[in-house]
Every structure is written in structure tokens, then in C-alpha cells.
Amino acid sequence: MKIFIILYLPKIKMKKSGFIIYLLFSSIIPFLCILSDDEIIDLKDDTRDLPSPNDSEIYYIPIMHTNDIHGSFYPKKVLLPNNELYTIGGLEYMGKYASIMAEEWGERFLYFDTGDQFQGGIEGFISHGNIMMDFFNKLEVEKSVLGNHEFDYGIPFLKEYMERANFDWVIDNIKNLTTGKYITFPKQEKSVVIEVGENENEKIKLGIIGLTTQETPASTNTRLDDLYFDDYIKTINAESKKLKAKGANAIIVIGHLGLYCRNEPDEVKLSYKLRDNDTYQATCRETDEAYKLLNNLEDGVIDILLAGHRHDVTHHWVGGFPVMSNDRNGKYAQIVYLPFDRKTKKLINKKILMEGPLPICDKIFKNRKICDLAVVNDEDYTNYGNLVHFNFHGKLIEKEKNITDIANQYLDIFNEYDNDILTKTYDHFESSKEYETNLADFYTDFLRHISGADIALVNGGTFRTPFYRGNITNATIYSFDPFGNDLVKFKAYGRDIIRMFKQLQSGDKGFYPFSGLRMVVRMKPTRKLLSIKLWDGYKEEEIDEDKLYWVASSDFCFPLEIDEAGGDDFQKIYQWFRPIDGEYLNINGSSISRDILINYLRNIDVLKGSKYYDENNLRLRVVNNE
Numbered sequence: 001m002k003i004f005i006i007l008y009l010p011k012i013k014m015k016k017s018g019f020i021i022y023l024l025f026s027s028i029i030p031f032l033c034i035l036s037d038d039e040i041i042d043l044k045d046d047t048r049d050l051p052s053p054n055d056s057e058i059y060y061i062p063i064m065h066t067n068d069i070h071g072s073f074y075p076k077k078v079l080l081p082n083n084e085l086y087t088i089g090g091l092e093y094m095g096k097y098a099s100i101m102a103e104e105w106g107e108r109f110l111y112f113d114t115g116d117q118f119q120g121g122i123e124g125f126i127s128h129g130n131i132m133m134d135f136f137n138k139l140e141v142e143k144s145v146l147g148n149h150e151f152d153y154g155i156p157f158l159k160e161y162m163e164r165a166n167f168d169w170v171i172d173n174i175k176n177l178t179t180g181k182y183i184t185f186p187k188q189e190k191s192v193v194i195e196v197g198e199n200e201n202e203k204i205k206l207g208i209i210g211l212t213t214q215e216t217p218a219s220t221n222t223r224l225d226d227l228y229f230d231d232y233i234k235t236i237n238a239e240s241k242k243l244k245a246k247g248a249n250a251i252i253v254i255g256h257l258g259l260y261c262r263n264e265p266d267e268v269k270l271s272y273k274l275r276d277n278d279t280y281q282a283t284c285r286e287t288d289e290a291y292k293l294l295n296n297l298e299d300g301v302i303d304i305l306l307a308g309h310r311h312d313v314t315h316h317w318v319g320g321f322p323v324m325s326n327d328r329n330g331k332y333a334q335i336v337y338l339p340f341d342r343k344t345k346k347l348i349n350k351k352i353l354m355e356g357p358l359p360i361c362d363k364i365f366k367n368r369k370i371c372d373l374a375v376v377n378d379e380d381y382t383n384y385g386n387l388v389h390f391n392f393h394g395k396l397i398e399k400e401k402n403i404t405d406i407a408n409q410y411l412d413i414f415n416e417y418d419n420d421i422l423t424k425t426y427d428h429f430e431s432s433k434e435y436e437t438n439l440a441d442f443y444t445d446f447l448r449h450i451s452g453a454d455i456a457l458v459n460g461g462t463f464r465t466p467f468y469r470g471n472i473t474n475a476t477i478y479s480f481d482p483f484g485n486d487l488v489k490f491k492a493y494g495r496d497i498i499r500m501f502k503q504l505q506s507g508d509k510g511f512y513p514f515s516g517l518r519m520v521v522r523m524k525p526t527r528k529l530l531s532i533k534l535w536d537g538y539k540e541e542e543i544d545e546d547k548l549y550w551v552a553s554s555d556f557c558f559p560l561e562i563d564e565a566g567g568d569d570f571q572k573i574y575q576w577f578r579p580i581d582g583e584y585l586n587i588n589g590s591s592i593s594r595d596i597l598i599n600y601l602r603n604i605d606v607l608k609g610s611k612y613y614d615e616n617n618l619r620l621r622v623v624n625n626e
Contacts, residue, residue: 039388045274051337053105059340061196062105065324067114067308071124072329073131079470086387088372089330091135094360095400098139100393107198111139114308115147115256120464122478126413129161134406137166143208144169147256148216162186170210172239173230191239193246204340207243211255213309218571232293240301250347251302258310258325259288270370275354277317287508294319315354322352331372332357363387420474422601427609429467433460433510436620438613444515445612451489451552455516459557459568477598485554486591490579495545505529507569520621
């Protein structure tokens with residue numbers, strides 16, 4: 001921004017008693033004329049018009065949807081290759097979208113969140129979830145649903161968190177395993193009908209069903225032995241029937257369950273657009289919960305699924321049903337417009353529109369209209385254009401004051417962590433469950449190095465955020481590794497290691513990161529491990545099936561207590577395997593993964609991705625042939 005200071009001497013004539021009075025600072029007024037070269041562009045789809053609240057034939061109800069924010073409240077700082085600093089995320093900007101929609105649509109505008117609200121980012125940790133509850137209450141969330149990570153701090157903590165809400169959670173598939181009865185939580189309700197609209201004769205009845213992933217017991221840090229997560233289709237069929245009997249004009253499922261849809265470039269998938277059923281649809285992974293659900297539901301049972309859990313941007317029609325979800329950490333939101341015939345109040349399914357994904361940030365790249373450069377993974381960032389401010393529905397996206405007031409309450413303590421710089425990097429360290437990444441390679445190499453083990457292995461959910469280019473701070477690591485699991489080391493026979501990886505790398509949880517090994521995995525017709533060998537980065541060696549090897553991991557994957565079972569697919573491993581001579585790591589008096597990693601990074605001047613990852617010398621080779 002360029003600032004020009006211009007001084008001039010105006011004559012301000014005031015006819016009073018025949019005098020000409022020169023006012024203000026002895027007739028000298030300093031004027032600051034701020035001339036900005038910042039460009040502002042419109043975030044819009046030039047191929048079609050936005051729905052209007054004044055449409056004479058269609059009564060639209062717009063719903064903003066978020067999921068898996070994981071306590072990530074403040075923007076994340078990213079350093080561009082030209083050393084320009086920009087930010088990604090920030091709920092103050094998300095709040096502005098909601099404010100614009102509420103002003104435009106009034107009482108018709110709704111906001112739903114589908115779980116994993118507070119656990120993950122350091123902001124949720126330092127505020128005990130309060131910063132997120134303050135945010136959701138301020139934006140007047142209509143309904144929410146429990147995510148698997150809502151249980152991470154235990155049920156007593158979760159109940160206290162829910163008590164603070166000004167909204168209700170819809171819980172339809174969580175039961176007590178012993179009694180078979182539905183669990184009771186604060187601010188909880190079963191499937192419900194809400195009425196939406198300004199005038200009594202125009203109000204639309206929306207039926208809401210709430211689902212929580214059946215993967216919850218295997219994907220939370222809390223033992224949930226007494227809870228049962230009921231079948232989705234059984235639950236939906238029963239609740240949908242009840243809601244329609246109450247006059248529901250449409251059935252919305254808010255579900256913390258998701259799917260992964262690919263085969264379109266990220267710059268297309270992440271670009272802002274108004275999408276309908278005729279918009280190009282990417283292929284979705286058939287093993288995911290939501291995919292199976294939507295392809296096995298009868299027509300007309302529901303009208304839309306607002307999903308989550310898989311951390312993937314989705315704006316698709318699957319099995320004939322629209323489904324929408326966002327990536328993690330509050331980087332995106334989306335809006336769906338439900339169109340109802342003004343005369344009959346029937347939902348016009350073929351005219352459902354999805355708007356988004358909405359980039360949550362201060363500025364976007366002009367040519368791509370996104371702010372998440374790192375996700376696109378294009379080193380030639382100059383193709384993206386300059387960073388520019390932008391309008392949404394004709395209004396500037398900037399920090400929403402009501403949300404900034406919340407941000408200021410916790411900013412000092414957040415800065416204590418964020419100003420504690422551990423090291424820096426000029427590379428983007430990303431994580432993915434679909435392919436080998438530099439972040440997974442770095443972390444498993446780090447774990448193998450500090451433990452002295454032959455092999456290191458963790459689950460893909462270990463990494464909650466990337467390392468963006470720039471400073472890596474204490475706050476970075478708390479958000480990257482919010483769980484604070486204990487690191488463990490144990491022995492396993494070579495034959496068990498082979499069997500273990502055959503099972504892990506063929507499942508639907510994606511690839512499990514590892515170090516000290518090299519593998520070939522086939523993707524089609526089903527995922528299958530074809531080969532596995534020891535590998536030190538230079539040479540391969542056959543695994544001796546009768547030899548004991550040291551393995552390093554976390555106690556989430558391999559708990560050492562005899563009555564525990566591991567998380568994710570490790571529950572299946574524990575049906576036949578137990579660690580030998582297991583022990584907790586003790587590095588500088590701590591076994592907690594986050595503490596050990598923080599101290600390790602303090603001794604690195606610059607973290608270089610090339611030290612751990614070489615695309616020409618990968619440890620995981622994926623082949624697609626059948």
C-alpha cells in the first residue's frame with residue numbers, strides 16, 4: 001500500500017460578522033490522502049447467477065456448512081518463495097462470510113457444523129475449547145453433531161463443553177452398549193424438525209438427522225467400551241419416517257462421516273464455483289462410509305448429506321444425493337441453496353446449488369481465486385497471480401469484529417507459543433494418506449533416529465497440519481501433534497512385521513507412514529502389498545522372518561497395557577499380535593511425542609525436505625496396474 005502525505009492551505013470561508021475565519025491549526029490542515037494500489041476482485045462464478053431471496057417462484061434456504069475445524073482459530077502464516085508472507089485460514093474471516101449471508105438472507109440463513117470442533121489446534125488446547133464454543137455461539141450455529149475427536153479429552157470434558165453451547169447437538173446413532181438405549185448428553189436431541197422462514201405462511205420444515213462415524217471407538221484417545229454407534233441406514237430409515245410424519249419438506253443428514261473424491265486437479269476442485277448435478281463429478285472412493293451409505297439408500301429417504309471426517313473438499317452428487325464437506329482446520333466453508341416451490345413447498349432437487357469452496361483468508365491469488373497455495377503443490381506460484389483482497393456477494397471479506405473480539409481474548413497466550421521459534425523451513429511439508437510425503441518421511445525418520453529402532457511406524461492421523469514455508473514454532477507443533485501420545489519401542493519378529501504391513505497397507509485408512517523399509521503397493525483392483533524389504537535409504541535387504549527387530553511407534557498404535565487394543569487398523573493387528581519387551585521412550589525426561597519433537601527441532605537450523613524425501617528414490621512405490 002502506498003501512502004502519500006499532502007499538505008495544503010485551504011481557505012474556509014464562514015460568513016459571520018463580516019469576518020473570514022481561517023480555521024484549524026492556523027489555517028493549515030494536514031490531509032493524509034491514502035492511495036492504495038491494492039486490487040479488489042469479486043469472488044463469483046461468471047457462468048451463472050446467484051440465487052436470490054426475492055425469486056418469485058423459488059423459496060431458497062441457504063445453509064453454510066463447516067466441519068473438522070479442529071480448534072484452528074487464528075490464521076496460519078506461510079512464506080512464499082519470494083519471501084512474501086501471507087496467511088491461510090482464520091475464523092475472523094469465516095465469520096465475515098456468515099455475516100454477509102445473514103444480512104442478505106435474514107432468518108432463512110442457517111449454519112450447521114458437523115463435528116471435530118475444538119481438538120487439534122493449539123487454540124483449542126490453550127482455551128480448553130472455549131475459543132471455539134465462543135465462535136460457534138456468536139455465529140448462532142443452528143445444529144451440530146459429535147465428531148470422533150470430541151471424545152478425545154474424555155466424556156466429562158465433552159459434557160462440560162456441550163453445556164456451554166447455545167445450540168443443540170443432534171445425536172441419532174450413539175447408544176449404550178449394555179442397555180441399547182440412546183446416550184444422554186447436555187444440549188442433545190434426537191432427529192428434529194425446524195421451521196425456517198420469515199413469514200408464517202412461507203415457513204419450510206426441515207428434518208434434521210445427526211450421525212457420528214462408526215469409526216469413533218478406533219479413532220479417539222478415549223476408551224468408549226460402553227458406547228455403540230448404530231448402523232447408518234437403519235438409523236436414517238427410522239428417523240426419516242418420523243420426520244416426514246411431522247411434515248418435513250426436506251430431510252438433511254448432518255453427519256461426521258465422509259468420503260474422499262479425486263481425479264480432478266486441485267485447482268479445479270478448490271476453485272470457487274456454483275455447482276449443480278450437471279457439474280463435472282470427480283470419482284469418489286468406494287470404500288468410504290459416506291459413499292457406501294449414499295449408494296445404498298432408497299430414493300427420497302434424505303435430500304442432502306452435510307459430511308465431515310475425511311478432511312476432503314467435496315461438492316458432489318453420490319448415489320443421486322448431494323453431499324458436501326470441507327478440508328480440515330477451517331480453510332474452507334461451503335454453502336448449499338435448497339430450492340422450494342413457493343406454492344407447494346416441495347423441494348426442487350434438480351435445482352439444488354452448492355456455492356464454494358469459500359476461501360477462508362485475508363487475500364486470494366488473483367488467477368486461481370484460492371489462498372491455499374500449498375495444497376495445490378505448484379512451485380511455480382507466479383502462475384497464480386498477485387495476492388489481492390476480494391469481495392463476496394459484493395462485500396469485502398475482512399475480519400468480522402464480533403469474532404475479532406473473541407480472538408483478542410486469547411491472543412496473548414497464543415503468541416507465547418507462536419513467538420517461540422524452533423526452526424525454519426523453505427519447503428512445504430505436506431501430509432497425505434494417499435501417497436508418500438516429505439512430512440511423513442521426516443517424522444518417521446525422526447522417530448527411528450531418536451529411538452534407535454530398526455523400523456518406525458505411525459498412523460496417518462498422527463499429522464494434523466502441514467509445516468508451511470517459514471518459521472516452525474511451538475504453536476506449529478502443538479497443532480501438528482495435538483494428541484501428545486507417548487512414544488514406545490518394542491520388538492517384533494520379521495514374519496509379524498510382514499504380516500502387519502500386509503494388513504495395514506491394504507485397508508481403507510490410506511497408507512501408514514514408515515521408516516527403515518521399502519514397499520511396493522498395488523492399487524487395483526484392490527489395494528495389496530506386493531513387496532516389503534528393509535531399506536536404509538541406499539540399499540535393500542530381505543527381512544529375516546525369524547529375527548527380532550526393534551520397532552518404534554506411539555501408544556495410540558501400539559499400547560503396552562495388556563488390556564488395551566490399538567487405534568485405527570491396529571485394533572485388527574491386536575487380534576493376533578502383542579509387542580515384545582515393550583518400553584516407553586524417555587528422551588530428556590519425557591515420553592510425550594510433542595515434547596520430544598519440539599526439543600529435536602530446536603537443534604535444526606533449517607529443516608530441508610530433500611533430506612528426507614526424494615521423488616526419484618521413494619520408499620513407497622505405488623502401482624496402479626491390476
